[in-house]
Amino acid sequence: MDKRSxxxxxxxxxxxxIREETRRLKDKHxxxxxxxxxxxxxxxxxxxxxxxxxxxxxxxxxIEEILIFxxxxxxxxxxxxxxxxLGWFSDFFSFDVNEEGIKDEYLCLEENLAFLFEGFxxxxxxxxxxxxxxxxxxxxxxxxxxxxAKILKRHKDKDFFKNVFSDLLKYDFTxxxxxxxxxxxxxxxxxxx
Numbered sequence: 001m002d003k004r005s006x007x008x009x010x011x012x013x014x015x016x017x018i019r020e021e022t023r024r025l026k027d028k029h030x031x032x033x034x035x036x037x038x039x040x041x042x043x044x045x046x047x048x049x050x051x052x053x054x055x056x057x058x059x060x061x062x063i064e065e066i067l068i069f070x071x072x073x074x075x076x077x078x079x080x081x082x083x084x085x086l087g088w089f090s091d092f093f094s095f096d097v098n099e100e101g102i103k104d105e106y107l108c109l110e111e112n113l114a115f116l117f118e119g120f121x122x123x124x125x126x127x128x129x130x131x132x133x134x135x136x137x138x139x140x141x142x143x144x145x146x147x148x149a150k151i152l153k154r155h156k157d158k159d160f161f162k163n164v165f166s167d168l169l170k171y172d173f174t175x176x177x178x179x180x181x182x183x184x185x186x187x188x189x190x191x192x193x
Contacts, residue, residue, distance in 0.1 A: 004077045010130050011082050011178065014113070015066045015171040018086070021121040022063050063087065064139075065186070066171035068178055073167040081131035085164065086116075087139065087186075109133035142187050 001009070065087030071079040112134035117125040140147040141161075148161050157163065168186075169178035 002077065004072070004079060007072050007079050007082055007130055008178070010128060010132075011068055011072070011084065012171075012176065013127065014082075014084065014132065015173070015178075016176065017117075017123075018063060018066055019171075019173050021117075021123060025121065064190075067181070068169040068171075069164045069167060073169045081133055083133050083135075083164075084113075085135040085137060087137065109135065112136060139190055142183070142190060 063086050065085075067085040067087065068083065069085060070081075070083030072082055110131060110133060113128065113132050114125045116134065116136070117123050137151070138147065141151065152158060152160060165183040168181050168183070170181040171177075172179045
């Protein structure tokens, strides 16, 4: 198997697992059955609802999109890694810039996939044989210049969003493949909601 085919196969395996685990979590009816990070997101939403600072349902944040960008999306036959973005399209996570110089967790991209699988889904990450940089971003990244600016302050690549949005592949779970999509198409889809 050539390198590109291996990276696409690994991307599909990750995307299938994310979709399957997202559905499984949605079906959990016992609060105590939730993995640690899923429970934390639920508790945070509950506290915002209780104190009246936010009107929101108590469902878990949803992973609406699984996107690939970077060299793999551009069609490279020799990609260095999988650049994957989850459209965790809830603004549950904030992107406040850390001015105190404390380690920037957002830039631990190689650890994010294991963190998502183990902390949020409650399963072990297995069978991933390539480097995956996973970005988990809120819906506002599509529309809000301020959100993008906050993220860029924490990112080494100042052209990050230009690079991300120039070539995108979206996971189509009905076809089990990655299909091209544009920023304009994503914006049109989520601005309606």
